[in-house]
Amino acid sequence: MENDIGLWSVLIAVLGGAIRVGTPFIFVSLGECLTEKAGRINLGLEGNLIMGAMTGYAVSYLSGSPWLGVLAAGSSGCVLGILHALLCQNKQVNDIAVGIAMMLFATGIAFFYGKAFIQPSAPHLPSIGFGNWSSSPVIKAALDINVLFFLGVALAPAMAWFLRTTRWGNAVRVVGESSDAALSLGMNINRVRLLSTMAGGGLAGIGGSYLSLYYPGSWSEGLSSGQGLMAVALVIFARWNPMNCLYASLLFGGAAALGPALQSVGINWGYYLFNAAPYVLTLVIMIAASSAKGTVRGMPGEFVK
Amino acid sequence: MLKTVEIWCLSLGALLLSMLLIAAFIFTTGNSPSEVFHSLYRGAFGSWFSWQNTLVRAAPLMLTALCTALPARVGLIVIGGEGAMVVGGLTAAITGIAIQDAPSFMVMSAMMIVGGGCAGLWILAVGALRHYRNVNETISSLLLNYIAIAVLNFLVVGVLKDPATLNNPSTYSIGEKNMITSIGDSSVHWGLVYGLVVCLAMWFVARRTTFGFAADVTGGNIRAARLVGLPVAKIVLLSCFLGGAAAGLAGVIEIAAIQGRANSSLNAGYGYAGILVAFLARHNPLAIIPYALLLGGIQASGGLLQRAHDLPDATVAVFQGIIFMMILSSEMLYGRIKFLQPKSMIS
Numbered sequence: 001m002e003n004d005i006g007l008w009s010v011l012i013a014v015l016g017g018a019i020r021v022g023t024p025f026i027f028v029s030l031g032e033c034l035t036e037k038a039g040r041i042n043l044g045l046e047g048n049l050i051m052g053a054m055t056g057y058a059v060s061y062l063s064g065s066p067w068l069g070v071l072a073a074g075s076s077g078c079v080l081g082i083l084h085a086l087l088c089q090n091k092q093v094n095d096i097a098v099g100i101a102m103m104l105f106a107t108g109i110a111f112f113y114g115k116a117f118i119q120p121s122a123p124h125l126p127s128i129g130f131g132n133w134s135s136s137p138v139i140k141a142a143l144d145i146n147v148l149f150f151l152g153v154a155l156a157p158a159m160a161w162f163l164r165t166t167r168w169g170n171a172v173r174v175v176g177e178s179s180d181a182a183l184s185l186g187m188n189i190n191r192v193r194l195l196s197t198m199a200g201g202g203l204a205g206i207g208g209s210y211l212s213l214y215y216p217g218s219w220s221e222g223l224s225s226g227q228g229l230m231a232v233a234l235v236i237f238a239r240w241n242p243m244n245c246l247y248a249s250l251l252f253g254g255a256a257a258l259g260p261a262l263q264s265v266g267i268n269w270g271y272y273l274f275n276a277a278p279y280v281l282t283l284v285i286m287i288a289a290s291s292a293k294g295t296v297r298g299m300p301g302e303f304v305k
Numbered sequence: 306m307l308k309t310v311e312i313w314c315l316s317l318g319a320l321l322l323s324m325l326l327i328a329a330f331i332f333t334t335g336n337s338p339s340e341v342f343h344s345l346y347r348g349a350f351g352s353w354f355s356w357q358n359t360l361v362r363a364a365p366l367m368l369t370a371l372c373t374a375l376p377a378r379v380g381l382i383v384i385g386g387e388g389a390m391v392v393g394g395l396t397a398a399i400t401g402i403a404i405q406d407a408p409s410f411m412v413m414s415a416m417m418i419v420g421g422g423c424a425g426l427w428i429l430a431v432g433a434l435r436h437y438r439n440v441n442e443t444i445s446s447l448l449l450n451y452i453a454i455a456v457l458n459f460l461v462v463g464v465l466k467d468p469a470t471l472n473n474p475s476t477y478s479i480g481e482k483n484m485i486t487s488i489g490d491s492s493v494h495w496g497l498v499y500g501l502v503v504c505l506a507m508w509f510v511a512r513r514t515t516f517g518f519a520a521d522v523t524g525g526n527i528r529a530a531r532l533v534g535l536p537v538a539k540i541v542l543l544s545c546f547l548g549g550a551a552a553g554l555a556g557v558i559e560i561a562a563i564q565g566r567a568n569s570s571l572n573a574g575y576g577y578a579g580i581l582v583a584f585l586a587r588h589n590p591l592a593i594i595p596y597a598l599l600l601g602g603i604q605a606s607g608g609l610l611q612r613a614h615d616l617p618d619a620t621v622a623v624f625q626g627i628i629f630m631m632i633l634s635s636e637m638l639y640g641r642i643k644f645l646q647p648k649s650m651i652s
Contacts, residue, residue, distance in 0.1 A: 087634060092639060101581075108623035221619075225451070229447055233441075272456075286440050286445060287438060290438045292437060
């Protein structure tokens with residue numbers, strides 16, 4: 001019987017974790033999705049995430065308002081996105097290499113200026129306790145849901161609608177599908193890509209602020225463990241579809257919550273192995289989602305070349 | 306010839322520009338750029354002591370840089386040096402522990418073969434996934450880094466843990482007699498020589514052998530390579546294997562020359578710094594040597610910057626990031642500067 005309760009609480013903790021750990025994934029993967037829809041890969045979103053976490057935390061601490069922190073985190077992400085887009089405007093510059101460089105640079109800057117904010121504690125983002133009806137602390141903890149999660153959930157259909165119906169959304173898709181077609185329509189390819197990379201970078205920054213302002217909820221140098229990079233794989237798995245990005249993010253959140261959930265019921269064996277679960281999952285998914293022919297359904301046409 | 310001049314001019318220009326940006330960055334922190342640059346020089350190359358520090362750091366960088374540079378020659382951007390170094394070091398440590406009573410020459414050889422081989426297969430898997438299944442090699446190699454580190458952590462706190470190592474969980478020791486010794490009475494170990502030899506050998510392979518030429522053709526245009534009947538799959542896989550084996554050797558050296566046991570020092574960031582070295586060197590194994598020294602020097606001076614100017618250790622990362630971005634930006638100038646171009650036959 002006791003074992004039964006243990007298993008249940010693991011399941012609830014994993015479901016709660018899907019929401020709690022998955023929220024930053026939603027933002028980063030939607031950001032990457034938008035950037036890739038315009039035909040460019042930004043591998044530097046990991047840097048945006050860490051930078052967003054640092055600025056969000058610092059601004060929240062200095063101003064006392066976590067929402068101002070979120071805004072600052074988004075803006076810092078936008079700046080990094082613009083930098084990436086400007087560097088990549090030249091054909092001879094490889095966008096993946098620039099992404100790696102941006103990641104190194106942004107992480108360095110964030111750690112440099114973040115040194116001063118490791119100790120103090122900043123005001124957190126509010127959450128809504130949906131589990132207050134329950135007396136079980138496990139359910140309470142699992143249903144304590146942050147406001148940013150709902151923002152992320154709303155953002156996914158909004159982005160799908162934006163890409164499908166609006167004029168700007170169509171411009172993004174045309175540029176991503178075929179730069180030649182976009183040119184013949186007289187579009188400014190670089191500007192569309194700049195704006196998409198900027199907006200995508202901003203979303204990743206917001207995702208970062210969630211890390212430092214809600215869960216885990218403090219700024220430290222080991223805060224991100226590659227979520228920004230996994231988002232790139234996640235977008236491939238989601239076939240460049242914003243709604244799928246949302247579901248995939250929740251799946252990843254659950255996978256990442258597996259290790260801590262098992263530890264909380266006293267299963268310590270293999271804690272570090274379970275920590276690798278999201279990475280293994282990503283790899284398996286990437287292998288399954290790829291095809292020997294090189295094209296994947298839903299992939300923006302510019303990547304096929 | 307003119308092409309080499311072009312590469313040197315543009316790389317130097319990019320380095321100078323990054324120095325300017327770094328100076329501006331230092332200025333914003335309220336320090337004097339000239340004083341910080343002086344400390345940077347003193348901490349990296351100013352004395353025999355700092356030279357030793359730089360050389361010890363440059364040795365693994367040369368090897369991990371090859372993990373990005375060799376696959377890059379066939380057109381793959383692999384950033385799995387960190388994971389390959391962990392795999393190489395971990396498997397080498399297990400080998401060393403298992404046969405530590407054998408003659409030390411045999412232990413060393415076995416560690417190098419097992420460590421290099423396993424790490425080579427680790428990156429070969431990345432190449433195979435790319436070649437046969439079109440899995441993005443950059444992301445898969447990065448995911449493998451995290452997986453390798455998780456396995457390392459799992460083993461050093463579990464089955465392989467030496468109970469005597471409480472604060473920094475590590476495996477059992479491979480035995481004092483099996484360690485790589487220092488060169489003369491310096492603190493520089495023979496691992497540096499391994500790094501130099503491997504870089505030179507890889508330069509020879511890349512520039513002077515049929516295989517190297519075939520790899521460059523494959524990297525330049527894979528369809529052309531297929532058309533002329535090159536064994537593209539073999540070339541891609543072998544390049545990945547060699548790159549992984551080099552990074553694995555860096556792990557073996559870290560175990561056998563410094564730690565004597567496997568622990569988290571294997572994922573201290575040499576793999577990621579190696580990516581930067583490879584791009585600085587434009588994936589030329591010979592050019593990796595001076596750039597590994599430069600990067601090793603910058604990292605070696607981090608301690609001095611912290612003591613003398615109160616700059617946090619992340620300063621070094623900022624410098625590296627600026628240099629990396631400037632070098633990549635300089636790519637757009639190749640073929641654009643008139644007097645560096647060969648005279649065209651048809652004008």
